[in-house]
Amino acid sequence: MRWDEIGEVRCSVARALGIVGDRWTLLVIRDLFLGLRRFERLQRSLGVTRHLLAERLEKLVEQSVVERVPYQEKPTRYEYRLTEKGIDLYPVLLALVRWGDRWEADSAGPPVLYRHKGCGAVAMPTLHCAQCGEPVAARDMQPQPQPGAGARRWTDPTG
């Protein structure tokens, strides 16, 4: 199977990665979350080639993750902004931050801390059951393949 067919698989992880799973793409999105919007700034921040950045942005625009909006005329210049679909990637980014903080931080500790505006706490958000509110880990969840999902046997990999 080629990578460009990955979005056709009936699996939400595969489909999500078909859109944001290319190299650099999630870093572009990280920078957009950090408030960078212009091509030039993104390119300098990431150090990626202009060519690749242009291509990634174009794909994200096609997929409605990002929108390209003019911010001046004569000459018309465009900037890139996250759409609602793009903003909804926040949990993905935050999950990566959490993992990177835990397993790859250097001795100086995490480079960025996160403060919850609601209560003021400085701590990474964690996954909780939407129903009962308890924190959940991998072993607490039981996946249930639906009809037509190409039924795969489930063996608990965490046990």
Add this chain to the structure above:
Amino acid sequence: MRWDEIGEVRCSVARALGIVGDRWTLLVIRDLFLGLRRFERLQRSLGVTRHLLAERLEKLVEQSVVERVPYQEKPTRYEYRLTEKGIDLYPVLLALVRWGDRWEADSAGPPVLYRHKGCGAVAMPTLHCAQCGEPVAARDMQPQPQPGAGARRWTDPTG
């Protein structure tokens, strides 16, 4: 900047992606979470080339995300299992599932549902503040760069 230098950047997203940000890698990890452990099965499930699978697994073993354990002798055969570091990627996978379910599901709905063993609820876990327990979205969190983080100005991209 080349992709293979991305892990050296002082950013947890970049470091995480340096390890699991290659094409196919998170799909390999998805399959490991689904209980697949053997090379042959992974290859058939993913449809990726054997060459690439071998390479990705080797890198994951190097990074201690996966361990290669013998499951028989004569001839010695190995299988691949998630380590604690690997299992800790669950929130990343789940965040991708949630996003894929929401934005890329077809008319038949999500291919897999998740049941919380604790309370029996069938629902995707969501991000909550670890302190106060309230659900959080992108706009609820304020990132605070720490000293030496290459101070970047923060503009709220969701506003």
Add this chain to the structure above:
DNA sequence: ATAGTCAATTCCCTTTCGGAACTCAATGGG
């Protein structure tokens, strides 16, 4: 003896990446 299993590895050709230079429209300074 022959076929099959499993985990790779090798070959070869195509696609993608990385680095640098170039384009185009407009603006600012001398």
Add this chain to the structure above:
DNA sequence: CCCATTGAGTTCCGAAAGGGAATTGACTAT
């Protein structure tokens, strides 16, 4: 006017990575 600069790309080319298929090697089952 002439020249340099800015911003957002585009073009070009050699290098690296990916994909498809066949092969290897150590066994096991029939």
